[in-house]
Amino acid sequence: MMTAQDATPDKNPALIAGPALKVSNLHVSRNGREVLSDLSFSVASGEVFALLGGNGAGKSTTLLTCIGLLPPSRGDVFVLGTSPSQDPEVVRRSLAYLSETATLYEHLSARENLRYFLDLAGNNASAAAIDEALDTVGLQPEARDQRTGSFSKGMRQKVAIALAILRETPVLLLDEPTSGLDPVAVEEFNQLLNTLRNRGVAVLMVTHDLFGACEVATRVGLLRDGRLVASFSATEDRNGGRAHIDVDTVRRAFSAPEAV
Amino acid sequence: MNAFKNFRREAGLFLRSRTPIAALGLLCILVTIAVLLGQAEVLRQQASIDRVQELDSIEREAALAGAPDFGDAAYAAFFLTWNPPSDSAFLAMGQRDISPWMLRVRALALEGQIHETDNFNPELSLTGRFDYAFVIAFLLPLFAIVVMYDMVSAERDAGRIPLLAASVGNVRKLWIIRAAVRMSGLLLACLLPLWLIGIFIGTSAGSLLSVSLIVVAALLVWSAFILLFSFQSWSSPVIATSLMGVWLMLAIIIPLGGKLLVDRVIPDVDGAQISLLQRESVNDAWDIPKAATMERFYVSHPEWANTPPVTLPFHWKWFYAFQQVGDESAAELSSAYRAAIAQRDRLTGWISLVSPPVAVQRVMQHVAGTDVQASLAYDQRIRAFHERLRRYYYPFLFNEMPYRRELLTDIPEFASNE
Numbered sequence: 001m002m003t004a005q006d007a008t009p010d011k012n013p014a015l016i017a018g019p020a021l022k023v024s025n026l027h028v029s030r031n032g033r034e035v036l037s038d039l040s041f042s043v044a045s046g047e048v049f050a051l052l053g054g055n056g057a058g059k060s061t062t063l064l065t066c067i068g069l070l071p072p073s074r075g076d077v078f079v080l081g082t083s084p085s086q087d088p089e090v091v092r093r094s095l096a097y098l099s100e101t102a103t104l105y106e107h108l109s110a111r112e113n114l115r116y117f118l119d120l121a122g123n124n125a126s127a128a129a130i131d132e133a134l135d136t137v138g139l140q141p142e143a144r145d146q147r148t149g150s151f152s153k154g155m156r157q158k159v160a161i162a163l164a165i166l167r168e169t170p171v172l173l174l175d176e177p178t179s180g181l182d183p184v185a186v187e188e189f190n191q192l193l194n195t196l197r198n199r200g201v202a203v204l205m206v207t208h209d210l211f212g213a214c215e216v217a218t219r220v221g222l223l224r225d226g227r228l229v230a231s232f233s234a235t236e237d238r239n240g241g242r243a244h245i246d247v248d249t250v251r252r253a254f255s256a257p258e259a260v
Numbered sequence: 261m262n263a264f265k266n267f268r269r270e271a272g273l274f275l276r277s278r279t280p281i282a283a284l285g286l287l288c289i290l291v292t293i294a295v296l297l298g299q300a301e302v303l304r305q306q307a308s309i310d311r312v313q314e315l316d317s318i319e320r321e322a323a324l325a326g327a328p329d330f331g332d333a334a335y336a337a338f339f340l341t342w343n344p345p346s347d348s349a350f351l352a353m354g355q356r357d358i359s360p361w362m363l364r365v366r367a368l369a370l371e372g373q374i375h376e377t378d379n380f381n382p383e384l385s386l387t388g389r390f391d392y393a394f395v396i397a398f399l400l401p402l403f404a405i406v407v408m409y410d411m412v413s414a415e416r417d418a419g420r421i422p423l424l425a426a427s428v429g430n431v432r433k434l435w436i437i438r439a440a441v442r443m444s445g446l447l448l449a450c451l452l453p454l455w456l457i458g459i460f461i462g463t464s465a466g467s468l469l470s471v472s473l474i475v476v477a478a479l480l481v482w483s484a485f486i487l488l489f490s491f492q493s494w495s496s497p498v499i500a501t502s503l504m505g506v507w508l509m510l511a512i513i514i515p516l517g518g519k520l521l522v523d524r525v526i527p528d529v530d531g532a533q534i535s536l537l538q539r540e541s542v543n544d545a546w547d548i549p550k551a552a553t554m555e556r557f558y559v560s561h562p563e564w565a566n567t568p569p570v571t572l573p574f575h576w577k578w579f580y581a582f583q584q585v586g587d588e589s590a591a592e593l594s595s596a597y598r599a600a601i602a603q604r605d606r607l608t609g610w611i612s613l614v615s616p617p618v619a620v621q622r623v624m625q626h627v628a629g630t631d632v633q634a635s636l637a638y639d640q641r642i643r644a645f646h647e648r649l650r651r652y653y654y655p656f657l658f659n660e661m662p663y664r665r666e667l668l669t670d671i672p673e674f675a676s677n678e
Binding site for chain 1: 272425
């Protein structure tokens with residue numbers, strides 16, 4: 001007979017069948033200050049959830065806690081039913097992370113960076129697969145063997161996105177992914193995100209870009225002082241177009257002094 | 261297999277970093293220079309010993325052949341004593357830089373002969389020699405700091421830790437592999453030139469292995485310090501500065517403070533004082549009645565007490581008796597001198613427990629046979645040989661035998677392992 005102790009999240013089918021990412025009553029403190037306070041949300045497979053918030057709202061802290069780099073003081077995070085505090089290794093193998101600054105090794109080329117981080121993740125992607133991913137993100141072939149130290153921020157971001165694609169993880173965490181990208185690159189990135197969403201990847205994106213979030217997300221949450229104060233789901237366009245979130249509605253809620 | 265693959269991946273990444281690789285290259289060059297300089301010094305010392313050994317017997321034979329009596333023969337014939345360098349002496353010259361490793365003695369008072377060279381090489385006793393032990397004790401920690409200090413902080417400063425964590429799963433394992441890669445690089449830089457040159461010049465595998473273990477131990481100790489600081493959530497400059505402070509404390513301040521403590525707790529006996537005391541006693545003998553000198557000599561050498569009294573203004577047996585009485589006058593001070601050296605060495609041993617560089621030098625000098633104990637052992641071998649030499653001449657002198665060269669058939673000769 002199964003006891004309560006046996007029902008660990010990674011073994012419990014009921015939990016795995018739930019949302020790909022679940023944040024439950026999360027409290028996180030940093031340097032003695034509570035940064036996240038009773039934060040709860042979930043992201044299902046094939047969903048892009050954008051957490052909107054100003055500086056210091058707790059956006060990046062949320063991602064770091066999901067990766068297991070910050071321990072929660074209360075509450076927990078579950079990635080495919082497993083908590084990073086219980087088994088960070090399993091959790092981290094289930095997710096890919098893209099930072100705002102695309103922190104690649106500057107003394108390595110784009111290909112070498114991808115090879116290194118894929119090896120690190122135990123992924124044996126072929127050279128052809130790497131080239132295909134770089135094609136997908138639109139990195140010019142002549143740039144692929146150049147040191148990434150000479151890359152623009154947009155080019156570095158493309159390499160980091162290619163890495164996220166190649167990881168083929170069910171959960172993708174994005175920290176300000178379009179920050180510093182030119183409009184064309186942003187458009188390409190949004191298309192890519194749609195592709196990943198259609199493949200069933202659960203995407204959690206933190207950003208302060210209201211328009212970008214409404215454009216690409218299926219759901220938007222407003223984070224203020226570590227609390228989720230409002231959330232909005234995409235609705236069908238009257239003309240039968242793609243589901244989207246109304247920017248004005250979110251903007252009003254974003255500007256409101258109290259939670260909606 | 262997985263561990264090897266991980267190691268190879270991290271080694272590949274490390275080999276692409278310019279600064280640490282340049283540092284390892286420089287360390288490798290310094291190690292090579294230190295080993296070669298040490299070996300050059302050992303070859304110089306061995307060549308000196310060989311050359312002097314050859315000339316020593318020629319000169320002695322000439323002295324003995326031309327001597328009119330046994331007293332003159334004992335006076336003129338020098339005997340070489342030497343402390344040959346071990347096969348690993350080139351790694352740590354130690355006491356060979358400041359204590360004699362070759363000394364020609366004769367049957368006269370010994371203390372003056374032994375301490376004649378006490379001020380032979382004061383500048384090396386102050387600065388030390390640039391040998392392998394110096395590189396491992398004092399420079400390896402600095403290179404280890406350069407190569408390892410920002411292993412974690414550089415990733416943190418670049419904001420790469422979340423990406424690494426999301427990729428590797430267990431970041432702690434990654435740090436361990438990266439530390440292992442860096443330590444392997446440092447070991448390679450320290451050991452490869454040593455083994456190549458060591459095997460080429462015929463150093464025993466045992467000595468090379470012992471020294472290699474010391475290098476590994478030193479690197480482990482320093483790596484522990486560096487990793488302890490590296491894992492703090494400090495910036496790279498703060499970590500580097502803190503580690504430099506630790507190096508300064510362990511490599512400079514503690515050894516200097518230890519030296520002051522040793523000087524205060526166990527004051528050094530000046531070797532020149534021993535020479536002076538012995539020579540004053542010898543000189544005084546010319547002004548006091550000969551019977552008084554002979555009486556003192558017979559106390560320690562009663563077997564000659566019944567020989568005829570000295571009646572002439574000069575007699576060799578009286579001359580050699582006051583030489584020995586001179587040594588006996590300085591014996592207490594001489595013994596205190598050696599005891600003080602041994603005590604100072606023991607206290608330095610305790611201090612080395614809190615100073616890895618001092619500990620490394622001491623252990624390497626022990627392996628190389630160039631430590632204080634080896635130096636004192638050579639001193640004892642000289643004393644033992646000198647006693648054999650004196651006692652060899654005494655029957656000829658005290659029995660007042662007429663000189664014939666062919667009677668000196670089995671003259672004692674110094675053996676370096678006696």
